[in-house]
Amino acid sequence: MSGRVGDLSPQQQEALARFRDNLQDLLPALPNADEYFLLRWLRARNFDLQKSEDMLRKHMEFRKEQDLDNILLWQPSEELIRKRIRVCELLLRECELQSQKLGRKIETVLMVFDMEGLSLKHLWKPAVEVYQQFFAILEANYPETLKNLIVIRAPKLFPVAFNLVKLFMSEETQRKIVILGGNWKQELPKFVSPDQLPVEFGGTMTDPDGNPKCLTKIKYGGNVPRSYYLRNQVRTHYEHTVTVARGSFVRVENEILFPGCVLRWQFASEGADIGFGVFLKTKRREQKRAGEMVEVLPIQRYKAHVVPEDGSLTCLEAGVYVLRFDNTYSLMHAKKVHYTVDVLLPDKASEEKIQGFEAKRPSPAQ
Numbered sequence: 001m002s003g004r005v006g007d008l009s010p011q012q013q014e015a016l017a018r019f020r021d022n023l024q025d026l027l028p029a030l031p032n033a034d035e036y037f038l039l040r041w042l043r044a045r046n047f048d049l050q051k052s053e054d055m056l057r058k059h060m061e062f063r064k065e066q067d068l069d070n071i072l073l074w075q076p077s078e079e080l081i082r083k084r085i086r087v088c089e090l091l092l093r094e095c096e097l098q099s100q101k102l103g104r105k106i107e108t109v110l111m112v113f114d115m116e117g118l119s120l121k122h123l124w125k126p127a128v129e130v131y132q133q134f135f136a137i138l139e140a141n142y143p144e145t146l147k148n149l150i151v152i153r154a155p156k157l158f159p160v161a162f163n164l165v166k167l168f169m170s171e172e173t174q175r176k177i178v179i180l181g182g183n184w185k186q187e188l189p190k191f192v193s194p195d196q197l198p199v200e201f202g203g204t205m206t207d208p209d210g211n212p213k214c215l216t217k218i219k220y221g222g223n224v225p226r227s228y229y230l231r232n233q234v235r236t237h238y239e240h241t242v243t244v245a246r247g248s249f250v251r252v253e254n255e256i257l258f259p260g261c262v263l264r265w266q267f268a269s270e271g272a273d274i275g276f277g278v279f280l281k282t283k284r285r286e287q288k289r290a291g292e293m294v295e296v297l298p299i300q301r302y303k304a305h306v307v308p309e310d311g312s313l314t315c316l317e318a319g320v321y322v323l324r325f326d327n328t329y330s331l332m333h334a335k336k337v338h339y340t341v342d343v344l345l346p347d348k349a350s351e352e353k354i355q356g357f358e359a360k361r362p363s364p365a366q
Contacts, residue, residue: 015047022053036105044143059141088142108147116153120312128164135168149177152184159346160262181357238338244327245334252323256315260346263321264312267339269304274335275326276302282319299326
């Protein structure tokens with residue numbers, strides 16, 4: 001597909017002219033609506049005039065709802081989505097400044113995602129839903145602004161995390177994702193000029209005091225302070241409800257067809273605590289007692305009536321994983337339990353790529 005205005009075919013030139021004509025009512029509100037801007041929306045919908053116009057008009061409604069014309073003056077709060085939208089607007093502004101500085105049109109940005117430390121806790125369902133919402137906003141309102149999204153230090157869990165958000169990305173965006181292996185420090189300078197890349201990431205740039213991490217330019221993440229934790233303020237919707245009789249238990253079976261999947265659960269009880277554990281059996285129809293199955297997560301009593309419980313585990317082998325809600329210790333009271341269980345599958349393409357990196361890694365003995 002054409003990349004520059006001058007490279008357009010006659011049909012694309014005609015579509016661009018008609019697109020501008022169809023948007024005469026919007027153009028006064030878009031002072032920066034040059035041909036490059038209009039082409040972003042046309043390219044995002046493969047030069048389909050009606051779909052491109054619908055997309056841009058929805059974006060204009062979004063601009064009004066979010067007050068994007070004034071968002072750069074807005075002081076960021078703890079509202080995550082709007083804060084990320086502001087970053088997108090800042091990046092567009094930076095593209096304009098770089099265009100003026102370099103004397104050529106700069107339309108796209110390159111992002112580096114450092115996935116070091118990605119773990120099961122990051123697959124917490126409410127957090128994943130926020131990221132899904134954010135990627136949907138990106139696709140709908142900032143088309144054709146991404147040059148490449150480069151992933152470094154991706155752990156084995158990455159394919160599962162990526163599979164959760166890729167449905168909210170267009171195929172075009174997915175094709176722009178580049179996963180680098182263990183030699184990423186040597187590979188990154190091929191995408192970014194070394195003098196614009198911190199020493200920490202394989203470049204030559206440092207802070208004025210020589211710090212290789214460039215802390216004056218990059219804000220590194222960390223753990224969320226406990227003071228930000230919410231408890232009863234968050235209302236969770238559970239898909240199932242069961243009553244666990246006194247002195248009894250309830251099993252929930254989930255068949256895992258291949259290793260690498262993640263089993264994720266959330267549950268809450270009413271009135272009192274409940275026991276919970278996870279076991280593995282090799283055949284679905286086997287009716288084994290807990291003691292005859294492989295104990296994956298030992299049964300513990302959880303105060304899920306006070307704080308809803310959530311957790312997950314990576315399934316290292318195929319089989320039927322049995323979640324057991326245990327009330328055998330209570331001889332007087334039945335327990336009502338609300339729960340949701342998900343099986344998260346890995347993205348096969350990225351999984352194969354990461355496994356390929358692992359296979360190429362030399363052993364310590366070499």
